[in-house]
Amino acid sequence: MDKLLLLAMNGLIWGLIIALIALGLAIIFGLLDIINLAHGDFFMVGTVLAWATLQSTGNFWLAFIVAPLIGFILGALIQRSIIQPIHNVAALSIVATFGLSLILQESVRMTFGPTPRRILPPIQGTFPIFGIDYEIYRLFAAAVAIAALVGFFLFLHKTKLGTWMRAVRHDRDTAVAMGIPAQRVYVLTFAIGFALAAVGGVVAAPITTVEFRGGVDILPFCFMAVIIGGLGNLPGTAAAAVLLAFMEGVIQSFADPTVARIASLVLMSAVLLLRPQGLFKGLTR
Amino acid sequence: MTPAVAIERGVMVAFAAFLIAVPWLIPAVTSSFWVSVIAEILIWSLFAASVNLLFGYVGLLSFGQALYFGFGMYGVAIGIENLGLSFWPAFGLGIVASMAMALVTGIFAVRLTWHYFAIITVVFSLIFYFLALTNKWLTGGDDGINFALPPTFSFGGMRWSFTDATFQYFFILATVAVCFWLTHRLIGSPLGKAFLAIRDNDVRASLIGLNVYLLRLIAFVLAGFLAGVAGALFAFFGRYASASYMFYHVSGEAVVWAIVGGAGTLLGPIVGTSVFIIVREIVSTHWEHHALIVGVVAILVVIFAPKGIVGLWREWLLRLTEREPAAAVETKLRTEP
Numbered sequence: 001m002d003k004l005l006l007l008a009m010n011g012l013i014w015g016l017i018i019a020l021i022a023l024g025l026a027i028i029f030g031l032l033d034i035i036n037l038a039h040g041d042f043f044m045v046g047t048v049l050a051w052a053t054l055q056s057t058g059n060f061w062l063a064f065i066v067a068p069l070i071g072f073i074l075g076a077l078i079q080r081s082i083i084q085p086i087h088n089v090a091a092l093s094i095v096a097t098f099g100l101s102l103i104l105q106e107s108v109r110m111t112f113g114p115t116p117r118r119i120l121p122p123i124q125g126t127f128p129i130f131g132i133d134y135e136i137y138r139l140f141a142a143a144v145a146i147a148a149l150v151g152f153f154l155f156l157h158k159t160k161l162g163t164w165m166r167a168v169r170h171d172r173d174t175a176v177a178m179g180i181p182a183q184r185v186y187v188l189t190f191a192i193g194f195a196l197a198a199v200g201g202v203v204a205a206p207i208t209t210v211e212f213r214g215g216v217d218i219l220p221f222c223f224m225a226v227i228i229g230g231l232g233n234l235p236g237t238a239a240a241a242v243l244l245a246f247m248e249g250v251i252q253s254f255a256d257p258t259v260a261r262i263a264s265l266v267l268m269s270a271v272l273l274l275r276p277q278g279l280f281k282g283l284t285r
Numbered sequence: 286m287t288p289a290v291a292i293e294r295g296v297m298v299a300f301a302a303f304l305i306a307v308p309w310l311i312p313a314v315t316s317s318f319w320v321s322v323i324a325e326i327l328i329w330s331l332f333a334a335s336v337n338l339l340f341g342y343v344g345l346l347s348f349g350q351a352l353y354f355g356f357g358m359y360g361v362a363i364g365i366e367n368l369g370l371s372f373w374p375a376f377g378l379g380i381v382a383s384m385a386m387a388l389v390t391g392i393f394a395v396r397l398t399w400h401y402f403a404i405i406t407v408v409f410s411l412i413f414y415f416l417a418l419t420n421k422w423l424t425g426g427d428d429g430i431n432f433a434l435p436p437t438f439s440f441g442g443m444r445w446s447f448t449d450a451t452f453q454y455f456f457i458l459a460t461v462a463v464c465f466w467l468t469h470r471l472i473g474s475p476l477g478k479a480f481l482a483i484r485d486n487d488v489r490a491s492l493i494g495l496n497v498y499l500l501r502l503i504a505f506v507l508a509g510f511l512a513g514v515a516g517a518l519f520a521f522f523g524r525y526a527s528a529s530y531m532f533y534h535v536s537g538e539a540v541v542w543a544i545v546g547g548a549g550t551l552l553g554p555i556v557g558t559s560v561f562i563i564v565r566e567i568v569s570t571h572w573e574h575h576a577l578i579v580g581v582v583a584i585l586v587v588i589f590a591p592k593g594i595v596g597l598w599r600e601w602l603l604r605l606t607e608r609e610p611a612a613a614v615e616t617k618l619r620t621e622p
Contacts, residue, residue, distance in 0.1 A: 035400065086591065094346070094348075094403075095541050095545060098540075098580075099580035099584040100584065101580070103580035103581065107577065109574065110577075231400070258418055261411075261415050262415045265408050265411055272405045
């Protein structure tokens with residue numbers, strides 16, 4: 001019973017982190033119509049930046065400023081130099097982002113090295129919750145993820161830039177006719193997508209291992225969240241990420257992790273075939 | 286025949302002659318190591334051709350062709366190692382297994398199009414990848430199955446098998462060439478024209494009475510055939526099968542090869558696959574981080590040659606051959622009063 005609770009909690013918190021990364025993928029997917037195969041590596045870059053910040057300054061918390069900032073700049077540069085020249089053609093974007101994924105992984109392998117490393121949680125100790133002693137850092141990670149999610153939705157709905165992003169996604173031509181600089185909105189979207197994944201990476205760095213292949217497993221999971229939540233349905237994406245990770249956590253308490261992954265993939269195929277508009281269509285709007 | 290077509294035929298004949306001469310030419314020029322690299326390129330370009338058949342001719346971007354490649358590999362490996370089959374029945378088992386798998390998954394997958402199709406194909410391939418990882422008793426998981434290769438032909442005392450490198454090369458070349466020839470005939474046939482109609486506009490195709498669902502399913506099974514043959518050949522070539530070849534990275538590489546080479550052209554997959562594998566083989570001996578160059582090449586090609594290398598070459602060829610007649614017309618017009 002304790003094991004079930006522990007794994008379910010782990011799943012829930014991992015789901016909140018995945019939700020952050022998947023949201024970045026969802027806005028890039030929804031707004032630029034790009035299947036971003038490098039998104040898992042954006043997360044990986046975040047974990048590596050967390051490690052590098054800790055190594056050079058000795059202060060883990062600085063990474064929460066450094067990683068999203070570098071992620072934002074890299075994202076903007078990548079959009080301008082690679083994504084924009086191919087005019088958001090989906091088939092080409094797959095090739096381009098696949099190449100980008102190789103470049104990011106190899107650059108990290110060259111500089112950071114091929115060996116996986118671990119970061120000690122900056123907050124040590126456990127906390128009694130629901131009758132089990134739970135790591136405090138994981139609770140903190142959940143709080144950060146929730147705060148970032150709330151912040152992102154506030155940005156999307158309460159600020160001018162967020163409104164622009166929603167307008168361009170809804171109807172690009174009308175948005176351009178109203179004077180919204182669509183090109184700049186694309187750059188901004190890609191940059192925010194990278195920054196969100198990088199924040200996810202920093203939060204997750206003390207929980208997982210830091211290595212250049214860290215994004216390979218994350219990518220299919222994020223796509224699952226985006227599809228099960230429904231393309232373009234951002235709250236649905238976040239909810240699906242939490243649901244999937246929670247489900248995998250529960251299944252892991254009595255079966256192999258691979259079985260858990262197969263279960264979520266089967267769930268995803270069922271959703272794609274029966275409700276391609278997503279699991280939550282009609283609930284959120 | 287326009288000059289452009291004539292030049293292209295000439296290039297193809299030269300290319301075919303080169304491929305036939307490889308077992309003698311290459312060891313004379315460099316080392317015989319490159320003969321096996323070229324054999325590997327042939328196998329992988331057949332795999333890229335299965336992506337190209339779906340994407341370039343029917344307009345369906347599959348990201349899960351590795352599943353059928355893997356079934357071709359495991360059909361051969363399990364057939365030889367567990368069932369004790371000889372060469373040809375094992376080859377047949379690999380192809381039938383991948384086509385059957387393509388039929389079963391295709392029934393569901395071709396109901397969807399575009400992003401959804403790309404994602405459901407990768408999901409199906411991931412499901413079977415994880416199943417292959419967990420069922421080690423059958424598949425050997427990541428370590429895979431190694432097997433001893435039975436002879437291909439034996440008449441009385443005469444035996445030909447893959448242990449002879451030249452025989453192995455020509456067997457692979459002949460099989461791949463037959464598959465490309467079949468694809469070429471398919472594209473020229475009424476069935477192929479129906480595929481092109483669906484690629485260009487599926488609504489119009491259905492309005493002129495084509496059964497879009499059924500045609501897509503047929504294309505999906507045929508693509509499964511190409512991937513299955515490639516997988517079976519690769520199992521014979523490497524004498525083993527492994528679950529790692531069913532991972533989505535393998536499918537992704539084939540998509541990149543096909544698009545970089547030129548989607549919707551017969552030889553695009555060969556060109557794309559050759560470029561990437563040759564770069565990899567040359568660079569990886571000198572520099573550990575060859576994947577960096579692969580990534581840069583992929584990005585440069587989609588930015589500067591969105592129709593792929595073959596598309597770029599055709600544009601260039603057309604401009605070169607048509608400049609002269611166009612210039613002649615222009616001067617003639619000018620001289621007239």
